[in-house]
Amino acid sequence: MKSEIVVIKLGTSVLTAGEKTLNKPRMVELVRQCVQLKRQGYQVVLVSSGAVAAGRAQLPKPCGSSLKEKQMLAAIGQGQLIYTWQTLFSLYNIPVAQMLLTRADVEHRARYLTARDTLNELLHHNVVPIINENDAVSTREITVGDNDNLSAMVAILANANKLMLLTDQVGLFTADPRNDPDAKLIAEVRKVDDKLRALAGGGGSNQGTGGMATKLQAADIAQRAGIETVIAKGSEVDIITKVMKNDAPSTTFVRFDAPVEGRKKWLLSAPKSSGALIIDLGACEALIDSGASLLAKGIISTQGEFKRGDLVMVKNQHGHVIAKGLCSFSDSELSIIKGCHSSEIEDELGCKSSHVVLHRDDMVLLECI
Numbered sequence: 150m151k152s153e154i155v156v157i158k159l160g161t162s163v164l165t166a167g168e169k170t171l172n173k174p175r176m177v178e179l180v181r182q183c184v185q186l187k188r189q190g191y192q193v194v195l196v197s198s199g200a201v202a203a204g205r206a207q208l209p210k211p212c213g214s215s216l217k218e219k220q221m222l223a224a225i226g227q228g229q230l231i232y233t234w235q236t237l238f239s240l241y242n243i244p245v246a247q248m249l250l251t252r253a254d255v256e257h258r259a260r261y262l263t264a265r266d267t268l269n270e271l272l273h274h275n276v277v278p279i280i281n282e283n284d285a286v287s288t289r290e291i292t293v294g295d296n297d298n299l300s301a302m303v304a305i306l307a308n309a310n311k312l313m314l315l316t317d318q319v320g321l322f323t324a325d326p327r328n329d330p331d332a333k334l335i336a337e338v339r340k341v342d343d344k345l346r347a348l349a350g351g352g353g354s355n356q357g358t359g360g361m362a363t364k365l366q367a368a369d370i371a372q373r374a375g376i377e378t379v380i381a382k383g384s385e386v387d388i389i390t391k392v393m394k395n396d397a398p399s400t401t402f403v404r405f406d407a408p409v410e411g412r413k414k415w416l417l418s419a420p421k422s423s424g425a426l427i428i429d430l431g432a433c434e435a436l437i438d439s440g441a442s443l444l445a446k447g448i449i450s451t452q453g454e455f456k457r458g459d460l461v462m463v464k465n466q467h468g469h470v471i472a473k474g475l476c477s478f479s480d481s482e483l484s485i486i487k488g489c490h491s492s493e494i495e496d497e498l499g500c501k502s503s504h505v506v507l508h509r510d511d512m513v514l515l516e517c518i
């Protein structure tokens with residue numbers, strides 16, 4: 150039987166724990182629990198933050214306020230980060246592997262498949278993959294930007310059963326507990342919606358990136374891909390073991406009953422959109438109620454510039470995103486054929502072309518109207 154795969158994301162807040170550099174006793178403890186999990190038959194993938202913090206501690210003068218400096222610090226600290234993990238796992242004779250990814254590696258279908266194969270091969274050989282963003286080469290265009298979203302992408306790549314986001318809070322509260330002592334823990338989330346997003350603030354510590362907002366984005370993606378996500382406090386004793394037994398105060402995002410499959414998971418996780426299609430009510434209903442492909446007839450207008458094959462968001466007339474998918478036409482072609490019947494498209498464009506704008510196999514639904 151194939152063993153279950155657990156992706157554990159460790160935020161800077163967990164790995165530094167109030168210190169200016171890596172908190173090694175904390176890392177020892179986390180490795181012990183990961184090994185325990187492996188001995189129970191699970192496969193473990195780590196998404197480890199902490200490179201910037203580790204790099205910062207190695208320079209004599211404080212720095213890291215600009216993007217350039219952060220990239221430099223990540224380049225300095227990543228070596229120490231992976232060395233520390235490697236040293237700790239080697240105490241148990243478990244090899245580790247470093248994978249540094251950017252959005253471009255996941256966005257490009259062929260690179261995505263290569264990363265997936267490498268990850269699978271590592272797990273097959275009982276190695277613990279330790280993943281971080283390749284900050285040193287990440288430009289604004291290709292960065293994921295935070296390891297919460299990266300960990301959701303990794304969970305999809307690894308075909309994981311569970312995603313654990315370990316941080317410095319026990320879960321998602323009704324308000325940032327650093328500012329509101331009356332904030333209450335939300336134990337279970339069925340669906341991430343705008344009301345919930347409004348509760349999630351940015352990072353509380355000055356070390357972390359994204360705070361709860363990016364954790365919700367990650368949980369939303371994972372839920373839709375059929376992966377249960379748990380936010381929990383990394384400093385709590387035996388936290389990994391407790392989360393596996395559903396025995397820790399935490400926030401659990403339950404997986405959707407009908408998750409997206411195969412290639413659609415890639416669509417869900419990776420590509421950034423180049424533009425958007427605004428569609429009418431009839432088209433919204435056809436997409437959501439009947440699972441239909443999107444036809445030119447339902448398109449009111451487009452936003453942004455995109456080529457054939459680019460990823461676009463699909464919005465209703467109120468600007469609400471309802472789907473995303475790979476578009477068969479460029480924005481300039483759509484300006485000609487929007488509102489047309491499918492049979493008129495080839496005549497209008499004067500060339501052979503698809504009869505649908507977004508095929509249902511190349512599209513994931515994100516919201517209901």
Ligand SMILES: Nc1ncnc2c1ncn2[C@@H]1O[C@H](COP(=O)(O)OP(=O)(O)O)[C@@H](O)[C@H]1O
Pocket residue numbers: 159160161162163198315316317318320321322323324325326327348349350351352353354356357358359360361362
């Ligand atoms: N509604 C909320 N519930 C819990 N924490 C929140 C909330 N809104 C904002 N936060 C902040 O998110 C922080 C955790 O995110 P972050 O600093 O990015 O940590 P990490 O390094 O673990 O990713 C918490 O310290 C907390 O202050």
Ligand SMILES: N[C@@H](CCC(=O)OP(=O)(O)O)C(=O)O
Pocket residue numbers: 159160161162197198199200201202223281282284294295296297356357358359360
């Ligand atoms: N890639 C960066 C971490 C970025 C990040 O998302 O940090 P965090 O919010 O602490 O998980 C690093 O290694 O320092």
